Amino acid sequence: MRHLLTTSQLSVDEIHEILAEANKISTGEFHKQKNQRFVANLFFEPSTRTKSSFEMAERKLGLEVIPFEASTSSVLKGETLYDTAKTLEAIGVDVLVIRHKKDQYFTELQDRISIPIINAGDGCGHHPTQTLLDLLTIQQEFGKFEQLKISIIGDIRHSRVARSNADALLRLGADVVFSGPEEWFDDHIIGKGRYETIDEAISTSDVVMLLRIQHERHEHKDKRSANEYHKLYGLTVDREKQMKPGSIIMHPAPVNRNVEIADNLVESKRSRIFKQMENGVYVRMAVLNKALKTVEGGKKDVSKNHQWSIAY
Amino acid sequence: MRHLLTTSQLSVDEIHEILAEANKISTGEFHKQKNQRFVANLFFEPSTRTKSSFEMAERKLGLEVIPFEASTSSVLKGETLYDTAKTLEAIGVDVLVIRHKKDQYFTELQDRISIPIINAGDGCGHHPTQTLLDLLTIQQEFGKFEQLKISIIGDIRHSRVARSNADALLRLGADVVFSGPEEWFDDHIIGKGRYETIDEAISTSDVVMLLRIQHERHEHKDKRSANEYHKLYGLTVDREKQMKPGSIIMHPAPVNRNVEIADNLVESKRSRIFKQMENGVYVRMAVLNKALKTVEGGKKDVSKNHQWSIAY
Amino acid sequence: MRHLLTTSQLSVDEIHEILAEANKISTGEFHKQKNQRFVANLFFEPSTRTKSSFEMAERKLGLEVIPFEASTSSVLKGETLYDTAKTLEAIGVDVLVIRHKKDQYFTELQDRISIPIINAGDGCGHHPTQTLLDLLTIQQEFGKFEQLKISIIGDIRHSRVARSNADALLRLGADVVFSGPEEWFDDHIIGKGRYETIDEAISTSDVVMLLRIQHERHEHKDKRSANEYHKLYGLTVDREKQMKPGSIIMHPAPVNRNVEIADNLVESKRSRIFKQMENGVYVRMAVLNKALKTVEGGKKDVSKNHQWSIAY
Known part of the structure; x- marks a missing residue:
């Protein structure tokens, strides 16, 4: 799968791999992205910790963050989450980070959005x-x-x-x-x-x-x-x-x-x-790095190795 | 004119010139700004597409974006659009992108603001x-x-x-x-x-x-x-x-x-x-590039060539 | 003191020193930060001038700005200012700029937050x-x-x-x-x-x-x-x-x-x-530079010279 939506989607091996990568990052062992890459953080629920933590992780990796505020977006004109996500994909965003109050908001997105989505919390559902x-x-x-x-x-x-x-x-x-x-x-x-x-x-x-x-x-x-x-x-x-x-x-x-x-x-x-908050930055850097590998070399040419597994 | 306010302001030649430039940009042929340049996007109406598209265009050109949220600005204390624009000019912003629900909001600005304004939509009016x-x-x-x-x-x-x-x-x-x-x-x-x-x-x-x-x-x-x-x-x-x-x-x-x-x-x-959304980024990059040429080498020393024409 | 909270905290010598530094900056004499440094602007009251001015000063110094909007933060879930500040410190923010409607909001922060705080206005109190x-x-x-x-x-x-x-x-x-x-x-x-x-x-x-x-x-x-x-x-x-x-x-x-x-x-x-607005950017660059010196070389190893004085 291109996306990281739930914890249960990750195999035990994959969890260990991400933790090892995050640990390395915590010691300063990481590189900024060489090419200009774009991410948008779509937070439809209040957040300080998770949003700032992603923002920090993104900047440490040298990503460009395209600002998005639900309260001043076309969502007010009735635009759906799918059309919002599709729009950001169309203008060239490489990764979407989404928090939404609706449980499993991602069901309508996962097969139709081709850039990776990282779930930053869905309702009472998941927060990988x-x-x-x-x-x-x-x-x-x-x-x-x-x-x-x-x-x-x-x-x-x-x-x-x-x-x-x-x-x-x-x-x-x-x-x-x-x-x-x-x-x-x-x-x-x-x-x-x-x-x-x-x-x-x-x-x-x-x-x-x-x-x-x-x-x-x-x-x-x-x-x-x-x-x-x-x-x-x-x-x-x-x-x-x-x-x-x-x-x-x-x-x-x-x-x-x-x-x-x-x-x-x-x-x-x-x-x-x-x-825990400090570690949040390292973990999100590891996750963003993995997501960005799925978009490297063009969206069509993604090696299976770089995708997230689906544990069950 | 320093500003891009309406489509009708552009001559047919100028339209062709911008389209040619946008086409070149779409193939990856463009350069980032060498000097640090600042832009502010003043959106007084909800927008996802146009705002994100400008944000993307600005970052691709290497511009610094000074965030502005109408809902947390001094507009709440009764500050006028003119005083807001003048303030941003005073602190060193080089280009303003403005969307406002008032038709022709720019009438009160165009002769009194010396940095270029790009109209991102005025009421039921224009959206060049x-x-x-x-x-x-x-x-x-x-x-x-x-x-x-x-x-x-x-x-x-x-x-x-x-x-x-x-x-x-x-x-x-x-x-x-x-x-x-x-x-x-x-x-x-x-x-x-x-x-x-x-x-x-x-x-x-x-x-x-x-x-x-x-x-x-x-x-x-x-x-x-x-x-x-x-x-x-x-x-x-x-x-x-x-x-x-x-x-x-x-x-x-x-x-x-x-x-x-x-x-x-x-x-x-x-x-x-x-x-269309993808093309929006290329067109806005072309327009921003043209606007920035009017501020190169100091605001006072602008060659007529770099200004927008006034078709009629 | 690590923080700049009131004007009265600054000695006459220190005021002269900051003005001299701001004057130098106004002529273009300044350097961007060599290392990636992070700042967050916590504005709990509307502001155009002060907020944009800090944003401009921060970008001119090459700082990374972690966006914070009170209206979409966990403050809505009842989080206190202290916990918000502590969170941003935990995720790696180096300097906090805070405006709050409560007089002397900083009393509860000054001895418990180890990164420098720059007061951007407290209620009817101070605005150094x-x-x-x-x-x-x-x-x-x-x-x-x-x-x-x-x-x-x-x-x-x-x-x-x-x-x-x-x-x-x-x-x-x-x-x-x-x-x-x-x-x-x-x-x-x-x-x-x-x-x-x-x-x-x-x-x-x-x-x-x-x-x-x-x-x-x-x-x-x-x-x-x-x-x-x-x-x-x-x-x-x-x-x-x-x-x-x-x-x-x-x-x-x-x-x-x-x-x-x-x-x-x-x-x-x-x-x-x-x-005055133009000068605001230079003064804030001088103040941010001074604050950043207190965090250089690790938070624990701060030389007394780089701290703000307490005049009385």
């Missing part, structure tokens, strides 16, 4: 570069995934991260556990791991991966107060003291401080939250 | 680079304009394209015909060509040029349904079958699919809709 | 680069500050400019006088200079510095009409005739034409309003 940066952070810490216990805690149902990460971590050999409010569980995801109480999960895991409460995706405001959530399911100061030696805290951010995690744990010794 | 890209597309196809029959169909009154294209095509020797709903006609434009029924126009033209229904410029919503419009005035699948051999379909886009044109004709063999 | 560009404009004109009489006229209370400029001008030896509507005065600022009637101030000053009425910061709309304000406190055509020979008019802009100043004085011989 977030998974890759999480994996890189875990690998840097432990050097492996096998025999690690990783607990994913919180708003499972609305989280792109829960879905993508659970899938990849299980395939890489980790033990994945879910925790948090039961009414936010999702059988399809939970089926892949197993459930533990919050205290059990936190005290026995190597990685405590908290999820952001996606207020903007909850149809009815949650009746539970932020305080109550923190006490019942958050990483409180007390719970952190029960964590295993050498274990780490992760969160895809933005963090709701004192809800999912106590304010002063965000930048504590165990926290890898800002390390 | 759209005309130039349409001309380039026709020239690439037929190698000439004389003895070509070109029908312009649809929302004539609200269309910048109808106005600019009819004028240029007639001067270049083409036979221009209008069609579509009579209540959307405009005597001033129609006076320049002649009217034909939709079926007559489509079956006898070399170029079928459809116009977008400008819903955003209609004061009262059109009572006619999209379906009905398509049947009465659209390029339906059936009408396309009546088109002359070798004839082509054009549309400035964004397309209202199944209104002005049947969905599956948009990317059909006859359609040059995405070719 | 505006002061520096005003100082540069005055210095270019008169070659000195001592024995100059400078009157600051208008919306003193809501003006960042009044506050910052009065402080710096007094320290540089100028005679500072305030005028305008009494109900807009501010004892804290006025304490630093003295009050004069509008006619006395205008007819005896070397520099007449008008302030913009900050409609957006007035809680209750001013009952006085624009016309009345102009007559009572504006620089009318008649008042301009009373100005001293060689004296100049300044205004931070955007100008409310025919309110603070008569329309046709804005671009008159005495006006330095657009010269």
Whole structure:
């Protein structure tokens, strides 16, 4: 496939290959593109981290970024996502990075757009570069995934991260556990791991991966107060003291401080939250490099080797 | 004149010269600017195509683009277009590209702003680079304009394209015909060509040029349904079958699919809709190059040769 | 200090040093950054002048600008300014330029963000680069500050400019006088200079510095009409005739034409309003260069010499 749309599309070998490339990039081992190449970042949902991270990755690779603002685009005149993407392809953009609130927005694009699309988040669906940066952070810490216990805690149902990460971590050999409010569980995801109480999960895991409460995706405001959530399911100061030696805290951010995690744990010794952001740039550079290989030497002459695999 | 504001301002020779330059650019024959040059794109109306196309053209020429968003500018504090333009001139911008919903917004600017302005669309008025890209597309196809029959169909009154294209095509020797709903006609434009029924126009033209229904410029919503419009005035699948051999379909886009044109004709063999977008980049590069020549060697020392002509 | 937050933070020597550097830059004497450096402009309030001026300064220095739009950022998901700044630091941004409507927004950032912050305006508080560009404009004109009489006229209370400029001008030896509507005065600022009637101030000053009425910061709309304000406190055509020979008019802009100043004085011989904008670019280049020196050779190894002083 030309596109990177989901984590599950990547084989275990391919994941390892991207992580190795990102690691090399993190040490400064990379080259700028020799030819002028163009990318457009189509973000139809608010984002600071992911958008800036792609922008940074693109500039480090020497790409030209064609600005796109959904709020001032022809989408306002009723133009579809497909026609917008096709337009950017027609004017010469080489790679599209897309975030959209619609689950699997890419279904209508994948066979009709010939330039590579990198999914930067679709609704409650997928977010493959977030998974890759999480994996890189875990690998840097432990050097492996096998025999690690990783607990994913919180708003499972609305989280792109829960879905993508659970899938990849299980395939890489980790033990994945879910925790948090039961009414936010999702059988399809939970089926892949197993459930533990919050205290059990936190005290026995190597990685405590908290999820952001996606207020903007909850149809009815949650009746539970932020305080109550923190006490019942958050990483409180007390719970952190029960964590295993050498274990780490992760969160895809933005963090709701004192809800999912106590304010002063965000930048504590165990926290890898800002390390995750730094790693996001390296992972996205690796992914962009791979995508650009599929367009090198003309769009028609793409060697199979340079395409993304489809794991299943 | 320093500025490119209307198509009618260009002489026939000048149009041919720009098309020749754009054609050369389309084959890769162009150079980046040697000195650092700055451009700002002031879009006060939504746009994907025109704005991205200018952004692409600017980057291919190696220009620095100073971002401007009307919605976060001092326009919100009541600053006028003139003061905004003057500010950008004062801080060192070399060329302004402007789209504004006000017809002839440029009247208050043209004698008081000393850097070149390229009009990227004024209200229902002019859109010279759209005309130039349409001309380039026709020239690439037929190698000439004389003895070509070109029908312009649809929302004539609200269309910048109808106005600019009819004028240029007639001067270049083409036979221009209008069609579509009579209540959307405009005597001033129609006076320049002649009217034909939709079926007559489509079956006898070399170029079928459809116009977008400008819903955003209609004061009262059109009572006619999209379906009905398509049947009465659209390029339906059936009408396309009546088109002359070798004839082509054009549309400035964004397309209202199944209104002005049947969905599956948009990317059909006859359609040059995405070719038009590609050509837009080449034409804008040619126009920007010409504008930059007027600022080379200091703003005061501009040779008459490098200025835009005023045809009438 | 790593940051440039207020004018009062700068010693007189440091102000002179920055002005000298800006003057050199204005003659074309400057170099682009050798290494790829990244800056982000976080503007949480509308701006054309200051934002474009920073963008221009950044590009002239060869910096990469990571785009940030508050209206499409995670601020919408409730992310704090601190977390936004920390995120940009984590992904590798080297300098932050921030404008925010909250007075002293930087208090929560200054000890916790390790990359330099340049304040581009905080609420009714400070705007150090505006002061520096005003100082540069005055210095270019008169070659000195001592024995100059400078009157600051208008919306003193809501003006960042009044506050910052009065402080710096007094320290540089100028005679500072305030005028305008009494109900807009501010004892804290006025304490630093003295009050004069509008006619006395205008007819005896070397520099007449008008302030913009900050409609957006007035809680209750001013009952006085624009016309009345102009007559009572504006620089009318008649008042301009009373100005001293060689004296100049300044205004931070955007100008409310025919309110603070008569329309046709804005671009008159005495006006330095657009010269101020041009100087803004040079001053910001000088300030950015200084900020970048604090990040050269790694963030930890910063020589004291390259930091901003704290005057008091």
